[in-house]
Amino acid sequence: MDQIDRTKWMYDIGRTSTDYLKWLEEFINIAETDQLNKGSSVIICPCKKCMNGKSFKDSTDIRNHLIINGFMRGYTCWSYHGESLTDHNPCSSDSNQLNEEDSYISDNDNFEAMFEDIEDNVDEKYHEKFEQLKFDSKKPLYNGCTKFSKLSAVIKLLNLKANNGWSDTSFTSLLELLHKMLPEDNELPVSTYYAKKLMCPMGLEIQRIHACLNDCILYRNENENLHECKVCGASRYKHGKPTDEDSDENGPPAKVLWYFPIIPRLKRLFANAKTAKVLRWHAEERKKDGKIRYVADSVQWRTIDNEFEDFGNEIRNIRLGLSSVGMNPFGDLSSGHSTPKQPGNNIDVYLASLIDDLKLLWDTGVQVYDSYKKEYFQLWAMLFCTINNFPVYSNLSGYTTKGKKACPVCEKNTHSIWLKNCRKPAFMGHRRELAVNHPYRSKKDLFDGTVEKSVLPPRSDGKTFFKMVKKLKVVLGKIGNGPPKGMWKKNPYFGNYRIGSICASEIV
Template identity: 35%
Template sequence: MRKIPDKSWIDILRCERFRDQRYRDGCEAFMKYAEMNPKNLSSGAMYCPCYRCKNMKLKNKDEIRSHIANSGFYEEYKYWSYHGEGCTENEVPDVHVDTSHGVRIDDTDINLQTDIGPDYTEYDINNDNEYDIIVDVQDAHAPEDLDRIMKLLEDSENDLYQGCTEYSRFSFMLELLHIKSLSGMANTYFEMLLVLLRKVVPGGERSIPKTTYAAKQIVSDLGLDYNKIDACPNDCILYYKDNKDLQECPTCGVSQWKQQTRSSTRQPTESMSQQSMILAKVLRHFPLVSRLQRLYMNKDTTENMRWHKEDRIEDGKLRHPADAEAWKHIDKTFPNFAHECRNVRLGLSSDGFNPFGVKSSAYANLSGCSTKGKFACPVCGPEFEGLHLPYSRKCCYWFNRRWLPSGHKYRKLINKFDGTVETRNKPRQMTGADIVKLLEHLPKIRFGKNRYSKYESLKARGSCKKKKTLKRKRAF
């Protein structure tokens, strides 16, 4: 049975740490506790909790002791999840430093604790095997998050009207906005629908908002918003971090702004020109962390997120990405990551996924290789070939007998295929070195589309409409 050491020494002021014996004893107690972690790697390496590493680097025991002695212990790391706290049921805490109080959303406790640093959410297991969302109270955003959760909880418990058991106020607005998104309904028509529902639904004037903005505010507490990032019109760069103060692209020289033309002959003032500045292109970024956190807030989705580790049957059949070789390779390469069933793996699938709008080019864009013509297979490379049909002007991939075993009867059948005997083996799959060798003679590629030049001004939408030219009548 492991005993959780006293953690009060972590709060000792930094200027007094290295001369305080209680701090040194606490660091040594932490090391003994971490060495007894049943999830330690066979190599003996552990995550270093010093102020510089902050549990982001694996070190051996001597290096960790040296780092803590020189840099100090990371004071916001008070729940030792990286060193085994919470992974055994028989742990007995010596002194509780928990200053939290809990709320519950959908049978899931949310405990606010002094935990492991700002802008980080840790998922822990309590004695009932239910997942707690632990939010750092030292983070400046924690009170706002608590207010959001409490408001979300209040809306999810309020009925749409008295006696309604199917929908709450929150779920009803979420369903309406979902329909609006799928149908492409304009805000004007959506607000007309809201006005009608306010009259029809009992107590609708209290539970249903008037405007689209107010309806979105109800579900905005889910935290599933997006961030707007300015982009170059030629897709060269994003005006982000080091480039956020630039006014034009350093690669192609195109301005970040469109020019708003004015019908007035008066000279525009500086304030007028600033108000008329319109961004040429905007990227919408959907943060992933907040969406993953919301999946763990619900008891049902939490169980589904852990299914691959807890309930999946391993019978050698491929039913889930966890049965694939890529998943197993990650398990072998990062055993500490694979041991925790709540860790999330991200993958991109091209099967039925069409991010670029053109179905014939979705796989080509993902692989960076042509999927048409005589060399249509990115896996086989130059050894793959196709047969061009002159009358239909299409390519036919007729040489699939190369993949059959060497003694297969179809290799010698002449009448059933193209009149030849297939003696070749299947094409050799290209390695990374082969791909680099093929691409080393290509000219240097500059990212971007080159749709605009720095010498032409970007016009705002609708400011320079061209006259529609009529089609020439067909002469018979």
């Protein structure tokens, strides 16, 4: 069976069908033969969950995984089970053993494809590192080695570390031992640090931004050169006031925000041709039958396309979802970090960098190279939705999600009852959203002992909402007279900046 046919039975037919089970046995036989040839006690599992990262002694476990989970995508050449990847030729099912040169050649082929994906997106400052990475992908691990390059050897060892949960200390000890066991001219790094530096010389940008100890400001833009907070007067550093106003050696900062900029990460998505093609799926390949199968089938998606035609006409434009479920920006709930507590409503301070990137992505866009279409285009993006648990919902929206009026949507019309014994409110008005003739409205015993006769009150649209909160004056940080009275404690940061002049509640 050639590679094209193999792709069909591995991914396109039912995993309980006769054909699938028949060809699955062919794979099991090849894997067992390879196990004997290698003298191994285990077989690597290529299912979607294990992805060649776990091994089992019994081939029955492999068979069960492949029936339940199916094969991992793209594994049509069984290189981990004795087949050759040389020159990307279709795999022969009777090949038994992966020879040493095949491994080196196939790794090099994969690296070349990767380098082609990112070459057009390498900044000038990273060009030298990029060339060094290409050089390491071709450099033998030691003179005369045909099985591993310097880069491929480190990648395989780091994969073992990750799959088996080795500590950095134990991995460093292993590297030191292997370095001594190999010929003296070997290129193997002797520590975890240098192994990771070799593999990731051009990591995506990380911004480390100093923050006020009391969450008042970030030391960026106009505040970049300040040594103390202009709002509360707290020192920027752990050890009090700086010894020298012009010195950069004033000790560690009191608090640091680690921001992962989204623009370089969006560019990296389009730098890979396969990923760039997937980013077009919602417009070119999804099933369109009038049912809501995907977020692109929603009313909100269509409303945006209709209201902002230029944005909607470019299918590569990005709609982002901000997920802040379980937000714990400093890890203080699970570690001994020195941060005293989470910022709460002052989380707005730490969103400033993200807001600036979102404004740029909407107002002017950024030029991005699409590796799938082999062209540059102007990419725009917008904040499509937010995903939060209820406590974080309060921090981001500025609405108090506690007490008898805890619903930010219903506000004063929130239906609640007070539980005397528990001394807390409960919310039982959900039947108002049902049709007036729905049978559940009259079923007292199943709910709170009453018949529901009220209807759902009208809800405020986005414009009414912004009028209600835009006049709230709040000073972030730990000074002043505290937040305003009432349920709304602040003007939501995303509402204040009006990303793209729209938000989810405003357009639907």
